[in-house]
Amino acid sequence: MITETEMIEIIDKKTYDRPELTKHQRFVDFKLWMTLVNKLKRDDLTTQLFPCVVQLDDNTTVKPNILVGAVEKEKGHVFYGVPDLIVEEIHCEVKLAKYASCGVPEYWIVDQSANLVTVHILVEGAYVTTVYRSGDAVPVMLDNKLAISIDKLFRIDYSDEIN
Numbered sequence: 001m002i003t004e005t006e007m008i009e010i011i012d013k014k015t016y017d018r019p020e021l022t023k024h025q026r027f028v029d030f031k032l033w034m035t036l037v038n039k040l041k042r043d044d045l046t047t048q049l050f051p052c053v054v055q056l057d058d059n060t061t062v063k064p065n066i067l068v069g070a071v072e073k074e075k076g077h078v079f080y081g082v083p084d085l086i087v088e089e090i091h092c093e094v095k096l097a098k099y100a101s102c103g104v105p106e107y108w109i110v111d112q113s114a115n116l117v118t119v120h121i122l123v124e125g126a127y128v129t130t131v132y133r134s135g136d137a138v139p140v141m142l143d144n145k146l147a148i149s150i151d152k153l154f155r156i157d158y159s160d161e162i163n
Contacts, residue, residue: 002053002061010061011098018063021050025089028112029065032087032153036068039146044070046079053078054086056102062095064088065110068142084142096120100127106141115154 002008007018021029033049040047050065055078069083085106086099099107100122107120107127117138120127132138137147 002063005051009063010059011094013059014094016092016094019090021065021089025065025112026050028110028153029087029089032110032148033066035148036066036085036140040068040140040143042142045084045142046071046073048079054083055080056082056098060098060102062086062098085140091118096127100125108138110153112154115150117148117150117153 002010007020009016009018029049033047037047045068047068048066051063052067053061053063054067054071055061064083064086066085066087067079067083068085069081071079071081071083073079082102082104084104085108086104087108087110088095089110089112091109091111096107099120103122105122107122109118109120110116111118115134117132119130119132119138121130121141122128132150134151136150138150140146140148
């Protein structure tokens, strides 16, 4: 088992380096996480911000920026099971395929350099992908009334919410 301080992930027994998050990435992740915590308000869901360790199966342990789901938590920041939503910064085909095979229903890639959010929704075992840009709002599958404003998400403003 990898720890929350190690900057690696294991996918199908192969080790991958996990890049460090910049201060701006951490800020955007925090804004998104706070919005999900405050707006979802579901007792059956865990909403966790990095660092967290998710053991998807015996051969795969990942460290998403944000996870939301009914996952089991052991000591520290280790979660077991398949989250309902995973949010990350870096696109990786290996992870995309693994998340689809494990049944992760919703997978977001937040690209701060381009102010884009790419959303993968699992439909019949394969992801349907939609890219959201400035002016768009990203719908959250876990709550059909919640949508995240792209412009507010990427704006550095400590005073506003992002929905």
